[in-house]
Amino acid sequence: MRKWGLLAAALGLTLAACGGSTTTTADGGGDDTAPAAGGSRLDVVKDRGQLICGVDGGIPGFSFVDESGTYSGLDVDVCKAVAAAVLGDAEAVEYRRLDSTERFTALSGGEVDMLSRNTTWTISRDSSVGLEFAPTTFFDGQGMMVKTASGITSLEDFAGKAICVETGTTTELNLTDQMRQLGVDFEPVVFQDADAAYAAYAEGRCEGMTSDKSQLVARRSTLPNPEENILLEVTMSKEPLGPVTVNNDSTWFDVVKWTTFGLMQAEEFGITSENVATFEGTENPDIARFLGAEGTLGTDMGLPNDFMVQVITQVGNYGEIFERNLGADSQFELERGQNALWTEGGLMYSPPFR
Amino acid sequence: MTSVTPDSFSSAPPDVVALGPVPWAKKNLFSDWFNSLLTLVIAGIFSWGMIRLVSWALTTAQWEVIPNNFGLFMTGTFPINLYPRIWALLAIVCGLAGLSWGVLGRNLSTLFSRNVLIGFGVACAFMVLFPPTRPSSLILLPIVALVAGTAAAGRQIGRKFPGVGKWISLAWFLSYFVALWLIGGGLGLTKVSTNDWGGLLLTLFTAVSGIALCFPLGLLLALGRRSALPIVRGLSTLYIEIVRGVPLVAVLFMGQVMIPLFLPLGSRPDRILRAIIALALFSAAYLAENVRAGLQAVPRGQQEAAMSLGLNTPTTLGLIILPQALKIAIPAIVGQFISLFQDTTLLSIVGLAELLGIGKSILANPSYLGRYAEVYLFLAVIYWFFCYAMSLGSRKIEEKLNTDN
Numbered sequence: 032m033r034k035w036g037l038l039a040a041a042l043g044l045t046l047a048a049c050g051g052s053t054t055t056t057a058d059g060g061g062d063d064t065a066p067a068a069g070g071s072r073l074d075v076v077k078d079r080g081q082l083i084c085g086v087d088g089g090i091p092g093f094s095f096v097d098e099s100g101t102y103s104g105l106d107v108d109v110c111k112a113v114a115a116a117v118l119g120d121a122e123a124v125e126y127r128r129l130d131s132t133e134r135f136t137a138l139s140g141g142e143v144d145m146l147s148r149n150t151t152w153t154i155s156r157d158s159s160v161g162l163e164f165a166p167t168t169f170f171d172g173q174g175m176m177v178k179t180a181s182g183i184t185s186l187e188d189f190a191g192k193a194i195c196v197e198t199g200t201t202t203e204l205n206l207t208d209q210m211r212q213l214g215v216d217f218e219p220v221v222f223q224d225a226d227a228a229y230a231a232y233a234e235g236r237c238e239g240m241t242s243d244k245s246q247l248v249a250r251r252s253t254l255p256n257p258e259e260n261i262l263l264e265v266t267m268s269k270e271p272l273g274p275v276t277v278n279n280d281s282t283w284f285d286v287v288k289w290t291t292f293g294l295m296q297a298e299e300f301g302i303t304s305e306n307v308a309t310f311e312g313t314e315n316p317d318i319a320r321f322l323g324a325e326g327t328l329g330t331d332m333g334l335p336n337d338f339m340v341q342v343i344t345q346v347g348n349y350g351e352i353f354e355r356n357l358g359a360d361s362q363f364e365l366e367r368g369q370n371a372l373w374t375e376g377g378l379m380y381s382p383p384f385r
Numbered sequence: 386m387t388s389v390t391p392d393s394f395s396s397a398p399p400d401v402v403a404l405g406p407v408p409w410a411k412k413n414l415f416s417d418w419f420n421s422l423l424t425l426v427i428a429g430i431f432s433w434g435m436i437r438l439v440s441w442a443l444t445t446a447q448w449e450v451i452p453n454n455f456g457l458f459m460t461g462t463f464p465i466n467l468y469p470r471i472w473a474l475l476a477i478v479c480g481l482a483g484l485s486w487g488v489l490g491r492n493l494s495t496l497f498s499r500n501v502l503i504g505f506g507v508a509c510a511f512m513v514l515f516p517p518t519r520p521s522s523l524i525l526l527p528i529v530a531l532v533a534g535t536a537a538a539g540r541q542i543g544r545k546f547p548g549v550g551k552w553i554s555l556a557w558f559l560s561y562f563v564a565l566w567l568i569g570g571g572l573g574l575t576k577v578s579t580n581d582w583g584g585l586l587l588t589l590f591t592a593v594s595g596i597a598l599c600f601p602l603g604l605l606l607a608l609g610r611r612s613a614l615p616i617v618r619g620l621s622t623l624y625i626e627i628v629r630g631v632p633l634v635a636v637l638f639m640g641q642v643m644i645p646l647f648l649p650l651g652s653r654p655d656r657i658l659r660a661i662i663a664l665a666l667f668s669a670a671y672l673a674e675n676v677r678a679g680l681q682a683v684p685r686g687q688q689e690a691a692m693s694l695g696l697n698t699p700t701t702l703g704l705i706i707l708p709q710a711l712k713i714a715i716p717a718i719v720g721q722f723i724s725l726f727q728d729t730t731l732l733s734i735v736g737l738a739e740l741l742g743i744g745k746s747i748l749a750n751p752s753y754l755g756r757y758a759e760v761y762l763f764l765a766v767i768y769w770f771f772c773y774a775m776s777l778g779s780r781k782i783e784e785k786l787n788t789d790n
Contacts, residue, residue, distance in 0.1 A: 095749035128736040253755030
């Protein structure tokens with residue numbers, strides 16, 4: 032009987048010990064994951080001194096763990112920008128890996144402060160799921176990859192040719208819709224699994240391979256001769272990806288929204304992490320307001336007035352983030368395309384900071 | 386009583402005639418034309434596969450993804466400056482393992498047999514030559530020495546104090562909490578958020594915790610299902626049948642997604658704790674059925690004999706029934722433990738960075754895109770190592786407990 036007592040004690044102790052570790056999550060005591068009654072998530076984040084950001088953790092270019100054990104990628108840099116704006120420290124982020132099924136419950140349950148996790152902005156998610164979508168940080172869309180040698184330059188050239196596609200996805204439906212609209216008679220080669228589809232494309236079973244552009248670009252670098260493949264200038268579906276916060280918390284949503292806009296505005300102003308110091312004492316009233324030297328744009332939102340200086344110094348502007356993770360400075364060498372500034376024919380457009 | 390000559394009525398098995406390699410092959414592989422053909426075909430297929438694999442591993446494969454991310458595979462995003470704590474933990478576990486080995490093997494004539502010495506030699510050579518472990522070999526080699534040292538010491542202690550086994554069990558029990566303290570911090574050490582626990586460390590931690598929790602629970606459920614009390618029996622049966630009718634992924638998702646919805650905001654248990662509880666509750670149902678099989682295999686006469694000796698129900702169970710039942714059920718129980726260990730891979734799809742999850746993250750690193758085969762092969766070897774160690778351990782226990790001839 033003594034043994035049973037010991038066993039019971041062991042069970043209790045284990046549970047107590049594990050339970051004890053629950054409160055150490057993120058903050059070291061206190062259940063501050065819950066928003067204070069009537070207060071904003073902004074105050075919770077400030078009190079905690081750390082931002083909890085939901086990421087995927089396994090998407091090339093968007094969020095992954097590098098050799099030194101730190102999170103990197105475009106999604107991760109958005110988290111860092113918000114942390115720099117609110118707390119003045121881009122490293123004060125705890126990354127929570129979230130699966131696509133649990134991301135929304137984790138957000139609405141208050142487990143994470145924001146999502147930056149390849150989430151497509153749709154009307155149903157915005158309205159019935161109860162989310163707020165901050166400005167799009169990456170305009171993705173279904174693209175088409177072909178071999179340079181094939182000489183294919185547009186979808187019309189696919190008449191009588193084979194295209195590899197994953198079965199059961201919206202990708203397949205978009206492709207057939209698009210091709211029927213164009214009246215092109217092509218041969219779809221469907222695969223259950225993405226790995227098999229790309230392998231078949233590499234072997235030359237089909238002339239084209241279709242999927243989301245960011246995926247195609249990531250996969251292209253794993254092909255035997257990446258430089259012999261190009262992405263056509265065609266987009267078959269809209270996939271605007273951006274950070275997300277929970278409904279009914281305007282104060283916090285504004286912070287995330289305007290930090291994201293600030294990244295684009297900084298690029299428009301030509302302010303980068305390298306030259307931001309030279310803008311100190313600038314004559315340009317727009318830039319002076321933007322950087323908090325004049326006016327009260329930051330303090331009105333409950334942030335330090337120079338929050339954009341912190342963001343740009345520690346993370347950089349949108350162009351820098353893009354080039355570092357997906358563009359010329361990365362393996363992917365993705366063109367800016369739709370993700371260029373509106374002044375350069377893209378869709379990145381920030382409302383005025385005034 | 387007549388004495389019989391041991392020669393004529395010996396119960397010892399007949400002497401095994403040792404065959405040389407050529408006669409052995411002739412007897413077992415090439416006994417007739419059909420077997421010879423079969424041998425050649427299978428040997429051909431096997432060696433073709435091995436040659437392909439080896440040539441891939443030596444020429445096509447790019448192994449630098451393993452050494453460059455070795456720390457990540459082992460501990461996930463655990464802060465690098467706190468690695469000494471993990472080393473201390475490894476030293477404690479290895480020391481205890483050596484001590485236990487020494488005490489258990491106190492009656493063996495030689496503790497360090499030829500096979501064991503070869504094993505040690507291979508381990509040391511591996512640590513010195515293999516790239517991922519080379520920078521750490523300064524720490525790993527003393528740990529191997531520690532295992533050997535504590536084993537030798539344990540043997541001496543075990544011979545002097547035969548009752549030391551109990552204390553070793555207690556030490557293992559306490560080491561779990563020391564491990565929790567070393568990993569998680571607190572009480573004077575820097576705290577490490579459970580969010581940063583990962584890799585093999587998290588896999589082993591969840592598996593060990595899950596096993597430790599599911600065993601007593603499964604035992605109680607098995608006894609409950611055979612109880613004479615109708616409500617206890619009914620509830621145990623209901624629990625077992627409900628849990629066995631639900632896939633583990635569903636239980637894990639329920640723990641990660643639904644539990645937080647039921648609880649008030651802010652009072653959400655840690656994700657790792659939720660995962661451990663889900664794993665333990667799930668495995669307990671299967672374990673209960675394994676134990677029940679063992680209980681049913683114990684002849685009814687055992688219980689009747691115990692009762693006629695005047696033992697009450699708890700002592701009958703604890704001293705007569707359970708020792709026999711658990712001995713019978715060991716292979717099935719260890720099988721359940723092994724599958725629990727492998728089930729921890731499912732935690733990667735609920736967003737925990739255990740061994741498989743951190744592997745996915747590393748594969749998303751642009752520098753290592755497309756290194757699937759290398760990473761997954763490496764992970765498979767790690768899982769195989771631990772599962773094989775468990776099954777080897779269970780075989781040793783079976784041998785030790787085998788009392789009938």
